[in-house]
Amino acid sequence: MLYTKPEITKPPRTVVLMLTSWLAPIVWNGTYNSDILNAQFHQRKVRIGLTVFAIKKYVIFLKNFIESAEKFFIIGHKVHYYIFTDRTQDISKFSLGDGRSMDIIEVKSYQRWQDITMRRMEIIWNYSLQRFINEVDYLVCADVDLIFSDHVGVEILSDVFGVIHPGFFGASRKEFTHERRPQSEGYIPFDEGDFYYTGCYFGGRVQEIYKLANFCNNAMLADKANNIEALWHDESYLNKYFLHYKPTKLLSPEYAWNYYYGSPTLVQRKRLVHVEKDFKTIRSK
Ligand code: UDP
Ligand code: MN
Numbered sequence: 001m002l003y004t005k006p007e008i009t010k011p012p013r014t015v016v017l018m019l020t021s022w023l024a025p026i027v028w029n030g031t032y033n034s035d036i037l038n039a040q041f042h043q044r045k046v047r048i049g050l051t052v053f054a055i056k057k058y059v060i061f062l063k064n065f066i067e068s069a070e071k072f073f074i075i076g077h078k079v080h081y082y083i084f085t086d087r088t089q090d091i092s093k094f095s096l097g098d099g100r101s102m103d104i105i106e107v108k109s110y111q112r113w114q115d116i117t118m119r120r121m122e123i124i125w126n127y128s129l130q131r132f133i134n135e136v137d138y139l140v141c142a143d144v145d146l147i148f149s150d151h152v153g154v155e156i157l158s159d160v161f162g163v164i165h166p167g168f169f170g171a172s173r174k175e176f177t178h179e180r181r182p183q184s185e186g187y188i189p190f191d192e193g194d195f196y197y198t199g200c201y202f203g204g205r206v207q208e209i210y211k212l213a214n215f216c217n218n219a220m221l222a223d224k225a226n227n228i229e230a231l232w233h234d235e236s237y238l239n240k241y242f243l244h245y246k247p248t249k250l251l252s253p254e255y256a257w258n259y260y261y262g263s264p265t266l267v268q269r270k271r272l273v274h275v276e277k278d279f280k281t282i283r284s285k
Helices: 034-043 056-072 113-135 206-225 234-244
Strands: 047-054 078-085 100-106 138-142 146-148 160-164 197-205 249-251 272-274
Touching (some): 056 146, 113 138, 113 206
Antiparallel strands (some): 146 272
16 A cells, blocks of 8 residues: 655644543544555454434434434444434334444333433443444444534544543633532542543443443442432543543544534534534423
8 A cells, every 4th residue: 555654753733632641642634544544444354333322302313313324434344333212113214335234222211311311321331241242343332413424434443432522622621511529420620630521422442331331330320329410411420431541542523523612723624513402392201
């Protein structure tokens, strides 16, 4: 394969951080070569599972999510969608590309939307050793109220990856909306914390996601027993996990954009974007 030689004194991007202090790469547009990455991952014949939950009214987001993933999500590799829903009959048939497959798995719903989002960790944890470990190498776990709108490829894959929240990449530690009550398992003091990670998207090797989901689920259950719930639910527990078990790769906010935050020049491409939703209606019974 022919490509330009890497130059030690010519970093591809100079105005954004490309490496954390624990030496995890931060993935930005222009910092990687997809041909090299694709060849490396093809050699290993990797299989990727994408988990997504569409419970109650959120089933309406599924069609655009899957159809856009068919255009942009890790094209050219083996991809298996795991759709968790309580409304199997409302899910239409999708026509999937070569090497791509889907399972629709029925799960129970919860009354409170906060429980629906938090219990995803329990389900992911449960299925990891039962099922995912035998079927895929990597898991990517995403919210359903997202649309892929540009290339998302194997550059995202690593042992464990987290995504920098689009609202906080320039923020100070004090501004991070971590859980600040010491009584909560999600607690992060004001002088700690590296980045503010979004709860809508993370992934890694199945073994690693098993550990991550187990931690977040246990933290949530311990808080429940103490009648406390972290400020941003599963996102708060995920941020606590990443503080102590640092991700091996970070994705820039290109990978979880929200136009609510405008369109800064640093973010050259918007690969996965949040769908605007009417919170009141969508979260009602
Ligand atoms: N979710 C769901 N049904 C619900 C509430 C949440 O399926 O009634 C799932 C869905 O995958 C959703 C995710 O949980 O994308 C997180 O909830 P939401 O997107 O509302 O949280 P936000 O991104 O607004 O913080
Ligand atoms: Mn969401």
